[in-house]
Amino acid sequence: MVELGQRASTLSQNSASKGGTNSRPTSKDGSKKELWSSMLQAGASGKRLPEKTLLVLGGTPESQREFLATLSTDHTEAGLPSERRKQKAPPIANQFALGYTYQNVLDADQEDILARISIYLLSEPSVSYAPLLRPLINPKTAPEMLIVFLLDWENPWTWVRQLREWVRLLRSVLISLDDETKVVMEEVMTDWKDRRRGLDPSHVAGSGPVSSIPLGPGEWDEGLGIPTCVVCQGAEKIEQLEKDHGWREEEFDFILQFMRTILLKHGSSLIYTTRFLANSLQSLIQSSLGIHSLLKRQSLKHNVIDRDKILVPSNWDSWGKIRIIREGFNIEGVGTSWSIEIQEPPESFKPSRHADDEERQETDELESGTSAVTIYEQTIQDPKGGASVSRARQSEGSQIEIVTVDSQAFLTEQFEVLEQLKAEDEKQERQMRKGGGIIKDAEMMIGMDDMNRVNEHIGPVQFNMGGIQVDADDMLRRLKEREASRAAGGSGSVSPTPLGGPTSPGIPPLGQASDGKLANQGLATFFADLVKKSSGGSPRSNAAS
Numbered sequence: 001m002v003e004l005g006q007r008a009s010t011l012s013q014n015s016a017s018k019g020g021t022n023s024r025p026t027s028k029d030g031s032k033k034e035l036w037s038s039m040l041q042a043g044a045s046g047k048r049l050p051e052k053t054l055l056v057l058g059g060t061p062e063s064q065r066e067f068l069a070t071l072s073t074d075h076t077e078a079g080l081p082s083e084r085r086k087q088k089a090p091p092i093a094n095q096f097a098l099g100y101t102y103q104n105v106l107d108a109d110q111e112d113i114l115a116r117i118s119i120y121l122l123s124e125p126s127v128s129y130a131p132l133l134r135p136l137i138n139p140k141t142a143p144e145m146l147i148v149f150l151l152d153w154e155n156p157w158t159w160v161r162q163l164r165e166w167v168r169l170l171r172s173v174l175i176s177l178d179d180e181t182k183v184v185m186e187e188v189m190t191d192w193k194d195r196r197r198g199l200d201p202s203h204v205a206g207s208g209p210v211s212s213i214p215l216g217p218g219e220w221d222e223g224l225g226i227p228t229c230v231v232c233q234g235a236e237k238i239e240q241l242e243k244d245h246g247w248r249e250e251e252f253d254f255i256l257q258f259m260r261t262i263l264l265k266h267g268s269s270l271i272y273t274t275r276f277l278a279n280s281l282q283s284l285i286q287s288s289l290g291i292h293s294l295l296k297r298q299s300l301k302h303n304v305i306d307r308d309k310i311l312v313p314s315n316w317d318s319w320g321k322i323r324i325i326r327e328g329f330n331i332e333g334v335g336t337s338w339s340i341e342i343q344e345p346p347e348s349f350k351p352s353r354h355a356d357d358e359e360r361q362e363t364d365e366l367e368s369g370t371s372a373v374t375i376y377e378q379t380i381q382d383p384k385g386g387a388s389v390s391r392a393r394q395s396e397g398s399q400i401e402i403v404t405v406d407s408q409a410f411l412t413e414q415f416e417v418l419e420q421l422k423a424e425d426e427k428q429e430r431q432m433r434k435g436g437g438i439i440k441d442a443e444m445m446i447g448m449d450d451m452n453r454v455n456e457h458i459g460p461v462q463f464n465m466g467g468i469q470v471d472a473d474d475m476l477r478r479l480k481e482r483e484a485s486r487a488a489g490g491s492g493s494v495s496p497t498p499l500g501g502p503t504s505p506g507i508p509p510l511g512q513a514s515d516g517k518l519a520n521q522g523l524a525t526f527f528a529d530l531v532k533k534s535s536g537g538s539p540r541s542n543a544a545s
Helices: 002-018 030-047 061-072 127-136 156-175 179-195 237-244 249-264 281-288 319-323 331-341 355-368 372-379 407-434 441-458 472-490 516-536 539-544
Strands: 051-057 099-106 113-122 145-152 228-233 269-272 462-465 468-471
Touching: 051 127, 061 099, 061 145, 061 228, 061 281, 113 127, 127 156, 145 156, 145 281, 156 228, 156 249, 156 372, 228 249, 228 281, 249 269, 249 319, 249 331, 249 372, 269 281, 319 331, 331 372, 468 472
Parallel strands: 051 113, 051 145, 145 228, 228 269
Antiparallel strands: 099 113, 462 468
């Protein structure tokens, strides 16, 4: 043992004589390698961003893009320069099946990144997409996930039916998960009920106990295991529904009461958003995901007064607050009916039924009033379908909108009418040819009546001839009579035309008698009358005057 100690001291003295205590260790030193790896791991973990997951269900690809644009816009920091607020938007792939994109959440100064949100988007509540949703929910992602249901004010009469289909599909997916994921989801729901994170967005998990309020009736009765939020887009269309379709405050209050009642059972939040206007969507989503600014503390305030800016955070609502909106709303019946309906499997999981059975079931639900969807759609009806008529025009008995026919169908119908008329004309022409050009008496009378109407409308055709107004029709008639008198004079008959005319008594008759002396006498009388008329001036000036 002494020799080993002496040898160790000798080695230490030699190392001290060569480099002393400040000598750099060689690269073969294993302890230094371990030090560098720990430093690199510490730096990587410091730059690692918190990962959040947002599952967007419903809407169209266009409305989903609008939602993402609203979510990425920060309305609270309007004073920042535009170049600091603008960030290069990541690509969005949501045209087919399950879409995906991501967003980086920036701090209040738009410099530091607080978290990264992975966003998955699905438009249709089809059971065939259920296998795509199951891998997204696992013990790691469930505590950091939020589900958003997108609705649109373009068709508020379909909201409850859409929500029912999405909840049924989501329940079928959650039931099929493994036990470990279900345990984590149960812990998440317990945490949401106890900590009331929707009321205090600045609270961080593990920071200490938070006073909890006992749950009231209808609260968290049907928790889905993951926090949910309902976003109703296009609140600017509320004014259009009121102006064009005659909706009143009763309809809007009923929608709000119904939505808050069924969402209270899931602990879901509700918000109305307006395009291009400031709203609290970003604050609501970030607080629901547990993302909070390190520089500025933001409080999430509810709003149930402005009908186009409704905001109901999670854990804030209650039956008492819903009742005061308008009396007469059956909140207990709606809640019970909703709990029964969502227990059924999605449509594709149901056994196939005949059309008569489906119609009979819908009729039974309508008569009994047990279906929440039926109760909702009885009051909020589609005005475009003719079921709801504007109260301003109900007295007139006319509908608001007329369903237009497709242009191609209209042209096809008109083409058939033209072909039918063409066939009738050809048939009439053939009949005329067979009859030697003689038209039927009825058709002839119709043609003569039409000509008489035209002549009455146009009136007599007259023109000025040497200062004398001459009737063209009368002139033609006289010419015809003159020709007839000439033909009669050759055969020894007397002209039937009397001397003088009905319109110009001074003009000699066109028909000539057997004696030429009478004709000369008539001409002399005609010129004498002209001399008398022109005594005050020329015939043209007299006619002009």
